[in-house]
Amino acid sequence: xxxxxxxxxxxxxxxxxxxxxxxxxxxxxxxxxxxxxxxxxxxxxxxxxxxxxxxxxxxxxxxxxxxxxxxxxxxxxxxxxxxxxxxxxxxxxxxxxxxxxxxxxxxxxxxxxxxxxxxxxxxxxxxxxxxxxxxxxxxxxxxxxxxxxxxxxxx
Ligand SMILES: CC(C)(COP(=O)(O)OP(=O)(O)OC[C@H]1O[C@@H](n2cnc3c(N)ncnc32)[C@H](O)[C@@H]1OP(=O)(O)O)[C@@H](O)C(=O)NCCC(=O)NCCS
Numbered sequence: 001x002x003x004x005x006x007x008x009x010x011x012x013x014x015x016x017x018x019x020x021x022x023x024x025x026x027x028x029x030x031x032x033x034x035x036x037x038x039x040x041x042x043x044x045x046x047x048x049x050x051x052x053x054x055x056x057x058x059x060x061x062x063x064x065x066x067x068x069x070x071x072x073x074x075x076x077x078x079x080x081x082x083x084x085x086x087x088x089x090x091x092x093x094x095x096x097x098x099x100x101x102x103x104x105x106x107x108x109x110x111x112x113x114x115x116x117x118x119x120x121x122x123x124x125x126x127x128x129x130x131x132x133x134x135x136x137x138x139x140x141x142x143x144x145x146x147x148x149x150x151x152x153x154x155x
Contacts, residue, residue, distance in 0.1 A: 012112065013074060013079075013112060013113060014111065014112035014113065014116050016074070017072045017073060017074050017079065017080075017113060017116060018072070018073045018074075018076075019071070019072050019073075019116065019120050020070065020071060020073075021066050021067060021070060021071075022057075022066075022070060022071045022081065022083075024057065026071055027050065027054050027057055028050050029071075030071060030081050030083075031046065031049045031050025031051070031052070031053040031054070032046055032049070032050065032078075033078045033079075033080070033103065033105055034049040034050075034052065034053055034081070034101065035048075035049035035050075036105055036106065037103035037105060038103065053083070056083050056085070056100060056101070059085075060089075061085050061088055061089065061100050062086055062087050062088035062089060062098055062100070063085055063086040063087055064083075065084045065085060065086055065097065067124040068084035068120075068121040068124040069081075069082065069084045069121075070117055070121060072104075072113050072116060072117055074108060074113075078105070079104065079105050079108040080102075080103065080104035080105065080108060080113040080114060080117055081102075081103060082099060082101070082102045082117040082118065082120075082121050083099070083100045083101040083102075084097060084098065084099050084100070084121050084125070084131075085097070085098050085100055086098075093132050093134075095130070096129075096130050096131065096132040097125050097129045097130070097131045098131070098132050098133060099118070099121065099131065099132070100133075102114060102117060102118065102133075102142070109141070110141075114141075114142075114145050115145055115149065118146070118149050119149065132151075132154065133151070
């Protein structure tokens, strides 16, 4: 059967989103985005989410990598973020560069921002390093995204 496919003209969000390193001044906005992106039972309220992003920035989950920890903005507003550290404090992954979080505002999902951020972060990491992350196997959107970008289970 032939499908008739259409879409609006114009660049896709992936082409127009601004991607830049997260600065200290962005921590609150990234925390609010974090709270909006996960169920409250996972990250707690906004204050808890902001505190967690600050803890990441401060090195609680490994050495914050400023060039790979990125914020994507759409129309100048925070839409997605990726937080990346080196040498996380968990023994089985302490040799890796580690994506500790990736999240996209629910209103902007499925438009390629997650992929854009992972690609951008991978480009910012020293070639030859291994980049890892943990993801729940039931998180289909995330697992598909990571597999599409070449991530495989560590053996
Ligand atoms: C995982 C996550 C970051 C992906 O972000 P994203 O900006 O939607 O990513 P992309 O657009 O690049 O696409 C990811 C995949 O999810 C699908 N998807 C996720 N949410 C979607 C939605 N609301 N509508 C349509 N598609 C969606 C996309 O179609 C794509 O799958 P594909 O392989 O079929 O193309 C986002 O779903 C999210 O923030 N989830 C909650 C936080 C989380 O679980 N983070 C991962 C921690 S490891």
